Amino acid sequence: MKAIYSDFLIRNWEERDRTRAAQVISYVLSEYGLAWEPNGADRDVVQVEEYYLATGGEFWVIEHQNQLVGTGAYYPIKRGEKAIEIRKMYLLSSVRGLGLGKYLLQQLEAAIASRGFQQIWIETASVLVEAVKLYENNGYKPATGVETARCDRVYVKILNQP
Template sequence: MNKRYRDFIIRSWETGDRDAVIQLIASVLAEYGLGCEPEGADIDIFKVEEYYHDRGGEFWVVESDRTIVGTAAYYPVKRGKNAVEIRKMYLVPEVRGLGLGKFLLAELEAAIQNRGFSEIWIETASVLKEAVQLYERRGYEAATGVETLRCDRVYKKELVSL
């Protein structure tokens, strides 16, 4: 994966990105009053290879001037039918409001659909208002069965066959 959006580069995660990714996600969570959970909801960012690469998913980082300013990822899940879960879509405050989140979500959806998956699931927290609005505008429907303690919302979107 290597794409551009405006002055941003979206590329596949590399081992050297781990510390910057952990810092970015912990910072965004703290901004919304949520804690980073290294042994719980966020264990996947400490073990990207195991949770994403080994499971057939992808983890992307967004760079601006060689600094990581965002993340986006997905991996296959057992719930649903031939499904994935989009995870770790985070942007630092300085790059929000530029259409980057909408672009990332569309790119994730295209990659997921191209790989033949049928459903996308997303769990989030109500305090992440911008994320909730983005998912709802992109056609994600409220579902039940939140599995992550930090989250209080779950959404599902069925993909149309190519």
């Protein structure tokens, strides 16, 4: 993956990004009063190779002027039909409100659709107001079965098949 949005670069995660990606996610979580859980909900950020690369998923980072400012990822899951879950979609507050989140979501959806998946699942927390609005405004429907302790919402979007 390599895409440009304005002067942001979205690219595939590399091993050297591990600490910086964790810092971005931890910072955004703390901004909303949520805990960074390296042994729980955020284990996948510490073990990207195992959770994403080895399972057929992808983990992307967003750079702006050589600084990591966001992340976005997905991997196949067992629930639903030919389903994946979008995970770790986080942007630092300094780059929110520029359309970057919507662009990132569209890029993730395009990559997912091109690989033949039919359902996209997303878990989030109500306190992540901007994320909830983004998903609801882009065709994600409330569902049930939250699996992550710090999340209280789950959404699903059915992709149109050709």
